[in-house]
Amino acid sequence: MKYPILTIVVPCFNEEEVFKETAKQLSSVLKNLEEQTFIDSKSKILFVDDGSSDGTWSLIEEESSLNDYVTGIKLSRNVGHQNALLAGLETAKNMSDCVISIDADLQDDISVIKDFIVKYHEGYDIVYGVRKRRETDTFFKRSTARGFYRLMRKMGIHLIPDHADFRLMSKRALDELSHYQEANLFLRGIVPLIGFKSAKVMYDRKERFAGTSKYPLKKMLSFAFDGITSFSVTPIRLVTLIGAFSSLLSICAAGYAFIQELLGHTESGWTSLMISIWLIGGLQLMGIGLIGEYIGKIFNETKRRPKYAIETDLYSHEKASLPHQKQGVFEVEKW
Structure with a gap:
């Protein structure tokens, strides 16, 4: 009986403090899954x-020489989380039956990886890890996150809240993902577009094991804005509506001024003139800036x-059998 080859992809940027513990815990997960005959011994x-x-890279090389489960690739420069994640997915897809992506900070609950694999054997090509609750977040972060998902939904962008x-993504899903060639990468929006059979696994998010978050508020806002402008032209339409509304107000103001002229009540108004100029100027600059973002x-x-360049590759040089093409090979009794 054949078992699937699993690769867990972990993007790392200055994760020296947490790397050892992450490698230890994920290796333990793979060992347990292998012993329970859920995955192949070639899993990485x-x-x-x-x-x-x-x-970080020195630790990866050192751990790779000591731990058969651990391997790695080194990118030539920092390309950002999404591109680094894509580099890992594309590297692993040709030598794996399924790939699980996870951050290095150990906030995601690795104990549910087994549930991911069970769903894979049930025939699901994509399995999403979804947080049960956000009580550990600050009120501001929780509120902005909910507002972001509502906004994306109203704009017609399908995200998994x-x-x-x-x-988890199967080899078939990863092959389909490779057809999406956009440079403005937003995987959370792209993966649901694939459309293959998917499932959710709920889990509780933990506190970061060590180190600091690589997504401060400024970077999170930039990431959210990139996601919106990469998938929707609604912001440009919104500016158009604001412009139309401003034009309507201008027509109303002109009518009012004309009536005042007929009644002989007109007098020069520096304040209203300045407010009008600033308002219209601000709207124009906002519209130009937004259009410039799309351009x-x-x-x-x-x-x-190219989205990335691999400087050193420990993974592809290792021997690995061809991935199996068939899913769902386990019998219920094996679970």
């Missing part, structure tokens, strides 16, 4: 060093530059 943990400036990048994205797309 693929750490992706996203241009770290600390000793309370899901980040903790997910910038078009510019990036047309250049077709």
Whole structure:
């Protein structure tokens, strides 16, 4: 009986403080799954060093020489979390039956990885890890997160609420993902577009084991804005509506001024003039800036530059059998 080869992809950027514990815990998960005959012994943990400036890559190389489960790739420079994650997925897909992506900070509950694999054997191509609750977040973060998901839904963008990048994807789903070639990468929006059979696994998110978050407020807002502008033209339509509303107000103001002229009540008004100029000028600058954002994205797309470059590859050079093409090979008794 054949068992699937699993690769756990872990993007890393300056994760020196947490790396040892992450490698230890994930190795333990793979060992247990292998002993329970859920996965093949060739399963791996693929750490992706996203241009770290600390000793992350040295730790990956050291752990790889000591631990058969651990391997890695080193990118030539920092390309951002989403591109680093894509580098890991594309590296692993040709030598795996399924791939699980997870962050290095151990906030995602690794105990549910077994549930992911069970869903995979039930025939699901994509399994999303979804948070049960957000009580550990601050009120501001919790409120903004909920507002973001509502906004995306109203704009017609299908996201999985309370899901980040903790997910399982089959080889078939990864092959389909490779057809999406946009430079403005937002995997949380792209993966649901694939449309294959999917499931959710609920879990409680933990506190970060060590180190600091790589997503401060400024970066989170930028990430959210990139997601919106990468999937929807609604913001431009909104500016158009604001412009139309402003034009309507201007017509009303002109009518009022004309009536005042007929009644002989007109007098110069510096304040109203300045407010009008500032309002219209602000709206114009906002519209130009938003259009410029979309033009910038078009510019990036047309250049077709590679999203990443791999400097060192420990994974692809290792021997691995061809991935199995069939899912659902387990019998119920094996569970």
